Amino acid sequence: MKIVFMGSPDFSVPVLEALVHAGHEIACVYCQPPRPAGRGKKDRPTAVHARAEALGLAVRHPVSLRDEAAQAEFAALEADVAVVVAYGLILPQAVLDAPRYGCLNIHASLLPRWRGAAPIHRAILAGDLETGVCIMQMEAGLDTGPVLLRESTEITAQDTTARLHDRLSEMGARLIVEALQDLDALTPVPQSAEGVTYAEKITKDEAQLDWRKPAAEIDRQIRGLSPFPGAWTLHGGETRIKCLMSREAEASGAPGEIVSLNPLTIACGEGSVVLESLQRAGKGAQTAEVFLRGYPLQRGDVLGGKGGA
Incomplete structure (x- = not known):
């Protein structure tokens, strides 16, 4: 498939690599702009930016996708689907509607539990016994779209956020490849109205x-x-x-x-x-x-x- 990939941090890198390895065409990679970091406060690209360039992929890092020019640029890619994982920008409806199959999000929780910014941290802090990954069809609401695939994993007494982060990242990479292989056959399942929780950003x-x-x-x-x-x-x-x-x-x-x-x-x-x-x-x-x-x-x-x- 022809894919626009949208992600920024380390969590997103295994997903990008899995899509490339599976033979999909990456039309463009979208990520957050480089930002000052380190002692010298020099602009540092995101983990996805660095990996995409190493793979020879085109990279864009707009500050916003709300203006018409950025939306037209996105639509001109004529992608079959956009794969979104920890991107960091809200996608306007024009962007959500542009790809033929819309935008698929890889979310690191068992939705509708822990919608939002920090689902891995919040699951451990709350003492949850399990978490997982959902492949979700994106819509305008915050992580509210129907779920195409989900898989769970136990949270053990040895799990830190770092350990769980790596496990869920690899799980998400595998699941999105599976989802894209059978996309026409998958039935979107609406999220339950019960059990909704929000994973506020960690301070x-x-x-x-x-x-x-x-x-x-x-x-x-x-x-x-x-x-x-x-x-x-x-x-x-x-x-x-x-x-x-x-x-x-x-x-x-x-x-x-x-x-x-x-x-x-x-x-x-x-x-x-x-x-x-x-x-x-x-x-x-x-x-x-x-x-x-x-x-x-x-x-x-x-x-x-x-x-x-």
């Missing part, structure tokens, strides 16, 4: 740990915000430590108290968590064992601010 304000909360909630916060923005706590009221991987434990103590160093165990409002991966400013992520060699926490120290917050 840095959500990242500070409050050790007065139950261990189950702290553990989900750590894994759900790993690697970005990274759940964090303070030591000595000053040193910020990111906590990137954890598991629940049964030890008890005052909220925020380090009750064991081997393994590194922190008491919560109920139960405790074992911290398995940590990071200080200017350092990379480290296992707890390596971290303690360079930053000697002591048993009995209390993490967080006043009262464990």
